[in-house]
Amino acid sequence: MSTALPVVVIGAGPVGLAAAAHLAGRGLPFTVLEAGDGPAAAVRQWGHVRLFSPWRYNIDTAARRLLADAGWAEPDLEVLPTGAQLAADYLQPLADLPALKPHVRYGARVEAVTRLGVDRLRTAGREDAPFLVRLADGTDVIAKAVIDASGTWTTPNVLGASGIPARGERAAAGFVEHALPDVLGADRDRFAGRRTLVIGAGHSAANTLLSLAELAEQVPGTSVVWAIRAGNAARTYGGETADALPARGALGTRLREHVEAGVIELVTGFSVQSLAASGDGRVTAADGTRELTADRIVSATGFRPDHSLVAELRLDLDPILGSTRALAPLIDPNEHSCGTVPPHGVDELSHPEPGFYAVGVKSYGRAPTFLLATGYEQARSVVAALAGDWDAARDVQLDLPETGVCNSNPIVGDTTIAATGGGCCGPAPVAVAAPGRGLATGISGGLPSAPLTLLPVTGTGGDCCG
Template sequence: MSNETTSGGGCCGSAAADDQPTVATEAAATEPCCGATEAATQARPAAGQSEVTHLPVLVIGAGPVGLAAAAHLTERGLPFLLLEAGEDVAAGVRQWGHVRLFSPWRYNIDAAARRLLDAGGWTEPNPEELPTGGELAERYLRPLAELPGLAPHVRYNARVTAIGRLGVDRVRTAGREAAPFVVRLADGTELLARAVIDASGTWMTPNVLGANGLPAHGEIDAAAWIDHALPDVLGRDRDAYAGTHTVVVGSGHSAANTLLALAELAETAPDTHITWAMRSGSADRAYGGGDADALPARGALGTGLRLLVTSGRVDLVTGFGVHTVRPLPDGRVELVDATGRRIVAHRVVGATGFRPDHTIAGELRLDLDPALGCTRALAPLIDPNEHSCGSVRPHGVDELTQPEPNYFAVGSKSYGRAPTFLMATGYEQVRSIVAALAGDWDAARDVQLVLPETGVCSTTLGAAAMVDDAAQQFDTRASDERPQLITVGGSSGGCCG
């Protein structure tokens, strides 16, 4: 166990805050110095309390779902600490802040969060408007995190590196449930908790380009040519894409958003060339529900994408599974599939989805579905082979419970590799879990969720999106065109197979 007892990283660092119990080592208990006595006191329950119930619930990640958990914990009067790895609220959301969500505000605000915000005099955005990620962070998540009931319990620059049980490794069973969680941070601080709600998401662990789930040959060495999902091609990243050839790999909403943005860029940078490569033999699934979609923006996304292909603004290559990535002497990069077909471009956007990273829970007892990496009980409800996001049944604490009591992965991380997550689903997850932690099992098991019907959903974040005005622009220009698949011409620098 670490000898670093406070957030200062050593025995003589600053004392831990009252709501941030820090592990006291045996040495600290016998040779107190500079706040170690206080830490030791915080690690012991008060008279009449059980071993762990006086400790806070630790929530990992100050994104939409993590902050929703904090709102529910606040309403229930349960002590908590919210740990955010970034320097600011919703650090992950801000990385795709330029992207417009396909769901309006009414689907993006948690009920408990709304009640707390309303009590604080918050002005709610128009429920039918589509926010960008940046607007979600500034108009909703920041005001929520700054409420007097939440702000003292939110800690930034607090990256979790490991979770265990106090004095108990993964093998030991005796006394396990009574042992507090130990949550270790990157600076060496160790915090005690009665429960852990992991809402850290999957943004930092994107899927690879390789078609079989392994990195394509040469992919790691070619990292300088590869950007991951949702680059800001109309803003801060414009210079990297204007007047160049970009190949977007993937078939979900993240890919569609980037293709629409690149097409808009090409309107002012005419030498911009766009190729869309996907593993599937058809783009029909990527086009989604179109006019029948219950979320008009999501339907417009698919419609706009179809029009880009039929009008020739985007070259579509189907049945292309990336096998090899190879930088070329002229500064371009080459993608090769297993049949030898090639796509040559200046840049690659890997919009192939995300996967969960359970490394921090390596000392906990997890029972994960072998395909998706979520809990086994949740897997059949969200299997993307059977479900879209609109057909997922309501679920809560029972489906998210692990063999490790009181550890819950929620939000996009709870879905593992399934690309069907919506923020509204995460809000219901944490409502149910917090009710269970409060002992209100009737409320915990009364899970209810109303989702819009959908044709297809894509990866994570609750943030797959579209460039709204671009789709409308292309719809006006090509309203009479009929969809068809086209392939890349040889002279355009695309598929040379």
């Protein structure tokens, strides 16, 4: 395969641009294909949300070097940026650097990725065939490798508890909001003075609930119902004061206070089986025995990856999570919280298709435990491998702040989370080294929260941790 062919990066979000920065730093040719009309298109959609990790955790190392060389004015590293600030003050300047800008194509939606002249069945000559990346406009890009950093924002989970749309869900779509609506801003009129049902137990749900609670204090007639499948909300409340990131811990504390005060009506053990719109402009969700009626429903049930783009590639996907099979046990939400995922890199992200890697939140499949810093380290490791620097590629390093909870399991009992200061995960961040890997020295970041007056937090990617 010609070494002059570029590495194609799909997506110009935080992790995609981090991959581009590492490729530029190593002198490898690359092309970034972004479906939106500018960088960080998904991030801008939740621009009103504030991250709970400060700037110092949200900037990739290679990106920082390139920006510093260009005279970039680094923000106060202890300030918590909003999504809009992350996009405008970091990602836009990064995408505009001379080292990146000529190689980033906007309005370039990827329709499929395959091998040139080789379908999934054919083995002979496969590894020597370059990748063919087909765009929605019919043009093709030929590449020597592909890094898929397209994320999962456009493929949210359904409301139906069985993993498929609930009965009537498609017909009631006009009543259902995507995760993270701008309740106190651009979308205020859709919620003020109305009854809203929020479905989901992750940080995205918590963020929206806190904003709705604030709106209820401002506008009479505004009411909030929160429905979860678990028997209680302990998972969503999280580690609270045991969380190593105070703003993330404050999310659970504030949410619990609103529930206990009756501002938010909590309905537990509720699994959506059907949706039905009524003649008076309202919608009803039912679980078979109970019904919840509201004016609007916010679906905060998480996201899932779309692997249809690479259906002609040979992937080794875990049958449960949809991540690589090697990565799955390291990120399994039944065993891990956001802060207990071990370091991992190119080896865990590799498929039987040499040269193809999914990084960022998409690499986690359906696991809701992704952190932005994890994606940055994935990108660094993969690019090092593509450059032939396997020592650097396998020296994966990561230090994640504890959440104060053990995992993301739905919690059925009332005493599942241990009341031991640091929770069942321990009281402080712990450096973790993966077998055969270097000690973790980086740190996580990139999780959104609501305005600082409330200090709530939410997820943007996997719903647990962003």
